[in-house]
Amino acid sequence: MRACEGAGCELCGCGVGRQIRYLVCCAEVTTGRVGVLEVGRAPGLQLRDRVQGNGGLRGAVFEVCRAARSKHSRLELVFVDEHPGSHLLSLEPLDLESVLRSTWEKAGG
Secondary structure, eight states, rough: OOOOOOOOOOOTTTTGGGGEEEEEEOTTTTTEEEEEEEEEEHHHHHHHHHHHHHHTTOEEEEEEEEEESSSTOOEEEEEEOOOOOOHHHOOOOHHHHHHHHHHHHTTTT
């Protein structure tokens, strides 16, 4: 992922820049490792609907899987009705703005 380069942006010229991407800070249940998950429109709308219905995602548990065996197949989210362990709820979330800024700087964007 990289930021739009403005007028003459190569990605926007190819139509890639018009694709809506969603970012969510999450933790891996078994390791507690905190990271950022980037998803496309369909799973992003699932996340948005969950936020609107519950007032947020904190404590939400979902599985992420591929629709097919190909590494290029779309990601799918399945929400699980279980309460995360207290060790996960005590983790500090990442600052998504800082993560994006750092990513774009490293990519030269």
